[in-house]
Amino acid sequence: MLEVKGIKLVRDEREILNTLTATFESGRVYAILGNNGVGKSTLSYVLMGLESHRDYEGNVVFDGEEIDLLSVSERARKGITLGWQEPVRFQGLTVKEYLTLGGKLKLSKEELNETLSVVGLNNEYLDRFVDESLSGGERKRVELASIILISPKVTILDEPDSGIDIMSMEMIERVLERLSDKGSIVIIITHREEIARMADEAFLLCGGRILASGEPEEIVNFYRKLCDNCQHINEPITEGGQIDD
Numbered sequence: 001m002l003e004v005k006g007i008k009l010v011r012d013e014r015e016i017l018n019t020l021t022a023t024f025e026s027g028r029v030y031a032i033l034g035n036n037g038v039g040k041s042t043l044s045y046v047l048m049g050l051e052s053h054r055d056y057e058g059n060v061v062f063d064g065e066e067i068d069l070l071s072v073s074e075r076a077r078k079g080i081t082l083g084w085q086e087p088v089r090f091q092g093l094t095v096k097e098y099l100t101l102g103g104k105l106k107l108s109k110e111e112l113n114e115t116l117s118v119v120g121l122n123n124e125y126l127d128r129f130v131d132e133s134l135s136g137g138e139r140k141r142v143e144l145a146s147i148i149l150i151s152p153k154v155t156i157l158d159e160p161d162s163g164i165d166i167m168s169m170e171m172i173e174r175v176l177e178r179l180s181d182k183g184s185i186v187i188i189i190t191h192r193e194e195i196a197r198m199a200d201e202a203f204l205l206c207g208g209r210i211l212a213s214g215e216p217e218e219i220v221n222f223y224r225k226l227c228d229n230c231q232h233i234n235e236p237i238t239e240g241g242q243i244d245d
């Protein structure tokens with residue numbers, strides 16, 4: 001279980017995250033939904049433990065242990081992995097080398113091929129290089145395959161569809177299903193309704209706090225009603241007026 005307890009992160013005297021509290025359980029997919037600039041990526045950096053984002057108040061608790069003082073690599077060793085918004089690029093490294101972590105992961109050909117098929121690539125990609133000779137969408141798919149093979153305990157996917165065409169929503173759904181079947185806590189950062197709908201639970205973020213949480217369909221409707229034409233970015237207001245602190 002991953003718990004976020006009263007996280008507050010301030011930049012330029014602004015509360016980018018504002019006493020944010022949430023609980024994430026194994027084998028479940030969570031969508032963090034919200035407009036540009038509401039704090040979605042910031043939350044993922046706090047969970048990852050990026051050096052630049054460890055000056056927060058509150059606690060991140062993973063399987064009962066406070067991990068606030070742990071670095072990115074220490075958290076990664078505990079099984080917390082982030083898929084970046086930008087597709088990966090590694091000069092001189094083949095897809096096969098990338099997926100097997102340079103040979104450290106002992107994987108059969110079948111396992112590699114099967115995982116590539118989940119992300120919609122065939123085995124001819126194994127000898128290709130993970131550089132600009134692959135399209136952004138192809139590199140994104142390779143990265144998702146790599147995350148499946150690593151089997152993280154927590155998978156944070158920042159805009160998993162960036163650089164991928166609309167036809168590939170099914171592929172993203174297959175990836176999320178595979179990760180949650182393996183027992184991962186999957187947290188997807190998105191502003192796409194189709195992706196939020198794939199989750200078991202959704203959180204709507206605004207002004208660095210959770211404005212609403214619950215069934216994805218419900219939250220998506222709430223998001224559409226409240227945020228689509230929002231004129232007061234990061235100043236959450238409900239129909240009843242300003243939200244209290």
Ligand SMILES: Nc1ncnc2c1ncn2[C@@H]1O[C@H](COP(=O)(O)OP(=O)(O)OP(=O)(O)O)[C@@H](O)[C@H]1O
Pocket residue numbers: 011012016034035036037038039040041042043191
């Ligand atoms: N170092 C910083 N100094 C000042 N403001 C910052 C800093 N880092 C982030 N912010 C601000 O914090 C807010 C939240 O940023 P964040 O990247 O988390 O938003 P987001 O919800 O992921 O947005 P997007 O959907 O555009 O990626 C933004 O208004 C951003 O400008």
